[in-house]
Amino acid sequence: MTDNVFHQDFAISEEQRAQLKDHKSLMIWFTGLSGSGKSTVANALEQYLVGKKIHTFTLDGDNIRLGINADLGFSTEDRTENLRRIGHVGKLMVDAGLVCLAAFVSPLNHDRAALKEIIGKERFIEIFVDTPIEVCEARDVKGLYAKARRGEIKDFTGVNAPFEAPEHPDLVIDTSIEELAASVERIYKFIQNKLSL
């Protein structure tokens, strides 16, 4: 009886976790500008999924930047490290059998490619929340666009840092023209088969 000898024997399989939860696990990644509506759609989707007895968890700035990534800033290196860690946390959530939702600007192709690599392409859904920047900026809930325009925030995505649009997103959502409930139903239709045992 030692630390690792019986490790394999006792490991819970992916199938066991899926059986217990009655669905497969998945990462649903929302990428888009600040103010595009990523968190709103993710949160509404999570409510919808929980209503269908699907086991979920949402990763977003609130529970990541204040917790595990509280030591990171907003330099290019720190942003990449921020997403790398989120990718690994997300991987563990999906390994745990959950449907994990994640809402992060994640503006760069190579960072999103790294995320898919970490989590596994076959269980990674990429949703591009493609709301026009004028709409995002008009919303400006946190006043970040105004600050960025005044030059008080450097490297603010969409203002003075690039957003690289996903080349092959699984779904595209524009919250300025689609109702929230319609977006949620469209996402659910897309993932339904992937969740089925």
Place this chain on the structure above:
Amino acid sequence: MTDNVFHQDFAISEEQRAQLKDHKSLMIWFTGLSGSGKSTVANALEQYLVGKKIHTFTLDGDNIRLGINADLGFSTEDRTENLRRIGHVGKLMVDAGLVCLAAFVSPLNHDRAALKEIIGKERFIEIFVDTPIEVCEARDVKGLYAKARRGEIKDFTGVNAPFEAPEHPDLVIDTSIEELAASVERIYKFIQNKLSL
């Protein structure tokens, strides 16, 4: 409809998650020397819990050191950062409604105190796997004690780095004198009430 406006309205509550899973969430933290049997007990407990339809996940060196903490070494600073991150991952797992098991040497009182702070004392169970070092060293599955005795590993807990025994562990287990099944049942009896809705 913006990133955060509806955040509160759509948030899933702790109670909703517990209802869906039919049990409360908890962190079960195993601390002890290398070779003490932490992972073996954790893995056997996880099998037992899954058999009772409890939603679990186990964090250990295998899925942490090769993943989110692959950038960390074994200096004092890196060990503290290693545990800080594990604490935050564990917090998210418990926030997600899971019974999270974690098996890490975690030899220092202040690191374990920090973990309790991050995860929340009321949902943190500390299990001290107090197997005599002679037994741990005789097992030496990975040959680490031999290497440490030859001076090839610096700061190896129990050989040339301290293990600070927990002062008030919730349970103490000595895998050299207690059968695995008995340990598992003892832990289950201890946590059963804490899991009940």
